[in-house]
Amino acid sequence: MDERIIDVDGNEIIISVDGIDDMELSGLEIADMIIEEAEELEGDLIITAKYLNVEFGEVYPAEIVIEDGLFKEVIPIITDDDNELDLDYDGILIPGFIDSHIHIESSKLSPSNFAKAVLPYGTTSVVADSHEIANVLGIDGINWMVENGKYAPFDFYYAVPSCVPHSSFENSGALITSSDIEELLKRDEMVALGEMNFPVVLSGDEEVLRKIEVAHKLGKPIDGHAPLLSGEDLKKYISYGITSDHECTSFSEAIEKSRLGMTIMVREGSSSKDMDALLNYDDRLNYLIEEEMAGRAVVETIDDAMAVSPFEILVCDDIDAEDLSKGHLDNVIKKAISLKINPKEAIKMTTFNPAEHYGLNCGAIEAGRIANFSLVDDLRNLNVSKVWVHGELVVDDGEVLFETEAIESKPSIVLDEVKxxxxxxxxxxxxxxxxxxxxxxxxxxxxxxxxxxxxxxxxxxxxxxxxxxxxxxxxxxxxxxxxxxxxxxxxxxxxxxxxxxxxxxxxxxxxxxxxxxxxxxxxxxxxxxxxxxxxxxxxxxxxxxxxxxxxxxxxxxxxxxxxxxxxxxxxxxxxxxxxxxxxxxxxxxxxxxxxxxxxxxxxxxxxxxxxxxxxxxxxxxxxxxxx
Incomplete structure (x- = not known):
């Protein structure tokens, strides 16, 4: 098939010209083809670059077409010689990172200022559990978080707080009932029921069980919160359909929960730093040997098998502003790499895996998904130079390209002077x-x-x-x-x-x-x-x-x-x-x-x-x- 490149208002349009030399198409028909191609191109962003196919762990050059904030096409560029490629960018495009278990309030930043802080490090989405502000201000607090987040180009998803108040043993500022949770979970930005404290679940608290039933009815995953829980109590806890846990502090604890079907979130925050324990090389090696001997795993090479984490997701949970000023999930990924996890696998633990767990339409550079992505120098150093959210460039050479709005305070302390x-x-x-x-x-x-x-x-x-x-x-x-x-x-x-x-x-x-x-x-x-x-x-x-x-x-x-x-x-x-x-x-x-x-x-x-x-x-x- 013959092709011709025609310049239309500065855009190069490639059209098929089969049969033109034989006068099979009139000039008017050719003009119509040009107009049709131009209309299809209008509003599209086209980038040629190497990119990480995070699902399959492959890097290759492609033409990436973005339309209406989504990846429209990802077309591999076939070449025998990378040196002949004329690409728009050096480096590699990777999906935007997703911190899928975080409490924004712990950063002491509003959602919009949080977004402005983490975007230069390649984070474009979070699944935030706002039970901190919810315990103070209830649904009004949750609504405030959602509205404030709209001032930044960033994808805020939320887990609906399951424990407001946190317990009946102390005073707090609000109450969120199972009826409230049902209404909240119907909202698009609410993608899960927030972490369930295991003592109240195991006690069979009727209101808590109603909240779990609501999440199941609406098809939303339920986050766990079960530090040190083991044995029959753990099985009972999981039997309620609780699908994840971020509180593991030892390899054996995480493996027990993983074998029972829980998605394990490896936490590396400001205070809780569990990665060294959960990704300890010797523990992983012994586990791999046990799995192979038991016939539950087939290992071709130790190095390849050890490069894959036995756990699925990396999260921060609680991170303060000082740590956040030095990096976010990029630093967590780099630490996983230092513990002998393959860089592609570590990136997958903050992109594709959390997106799949929560049913988010992001986390990969593929047609139909939200166009959240970053340009990095390579997959080990992860130096981020550009970031796009919904196809719009929001960070360029480390500079954030937007401003946040002034923030209204939410007073909440009722207290006389103390002596x-x-x-x-x-x-x-x-x-x-x-x-x-x-x-x-x-x-x-x-x-x-x-x-x-x-x-x-x-x-x-x-x-x-x-x-x-x-x-x-x-x-x-x-x-x-x-x-x-x-x-x-x-x-x-x-x-x-x-x-x-x-x-x-x-x-x-x-x-x-x-x-x-x-x-x-x-x-x-x-x-x-x-x-x-x-x-x-x-x-x-x-x-x-x-x-x-x-x-x-x-x-x-x-x-x-x-x-x-x-x-x-x-x-x-x-x-x-x-x-x-x-x-x-x-x-x-x-x-x-x-x-x-x-x-x-x-x-x-x-x-x-x-x-x-x-x-x-x-x-x-x-x-x-x-x-």
């Missing part, structure tokens, strides 16, 4: 020793760096004038939860693991109910921190009267998010970290770790505004051990 004595853990003195110090045994929380899991520790502390004293030599300091939703009730306790030597720090971010959490060496500084947070209608604060030190990040949006961009928030985060370090705290991410000390869906021992809580036994525990 220093509110943070004294008191007990009755015995009449025999009223003139001297006594001691008492208390239950304290034991926290660990880079982990959300805590332990219960028994500590002997001095009681002076009826007030239980911290012991800095033992690394036992004070912790308190302040009800921010009215009532001014305060629960005091003790914690170790933060190595705090002076002052106090606290936050209005305390998963999931988000009452104010404060940790300190003395009551005066703790009260000051809480009053600073109250004054700003939310925030993170570090204060020390001894050091004449005060740092604050204001979070006026529901006490969870800033109305500023990532540069401001990341800079404030760094200053807060430096301030906490100056007071002796040596944790990798002290505010993130602190925020989980009130999350009673994660083992083993936590504090909420109504008391100390034993997660394993689902019961309150007295501060003082009277046994």
């Amino acid at each position: 220093a004595e509110d943070f004294d853990a008191k007990m009755e003195m015995s009449w025999t020793n009223s003139l001297m110090d006594e001691t008492t045994n208390v239950f304290a929380i034991k926290a660990f760096d880079k982990s959300l899991i805590t332990e219960k520790s028994e500590e002997t502390l001095i009681v002076r004038d009826g007030v239980i004293q911290p012991d800095l030599k033992k690394d036992v300091v004070k912790i308190a939860v302040v009800n921010r939703y009215g009532g001014n009730d305060i629960m005091n306790g003790f914690i170790k693991g933060f190595n705090l030597k002076k002052g106090a720090f606290g936050a209005s971010v305390a998963h999931d109910s988000h009452n104010i959490l404060v940790i300190g060496t003395n009551s005066e500084d703790m009260a000051k921190v809480v009053n600073i947070i109250r004054e700003h209608q939310g925030g993170l604060a570090v204060y020390s009267s001894e050091e004449d030190l005060c740092e604050v990040l204001e979070l006026p949006i529901a006490g969870l998010m800033s109305n500023r961009d990532i540069d401001y928030v990341a800079d404030k985060n760094r200053k807060l970290m430096e301030a906490a370090n100056k007071l002796g705290c040596n944790l990798t991410s002290p505010f993130t770790t602190l925020s989980f000390m009130a999350l009673i869906s994660i083992p083993h021992f936590k504090i909420i505004n109504q008391g100390l809580f034993d997660v394993d036994n689902i019961e309150f525990v007295d501060l003082i051990n009277n046994l």
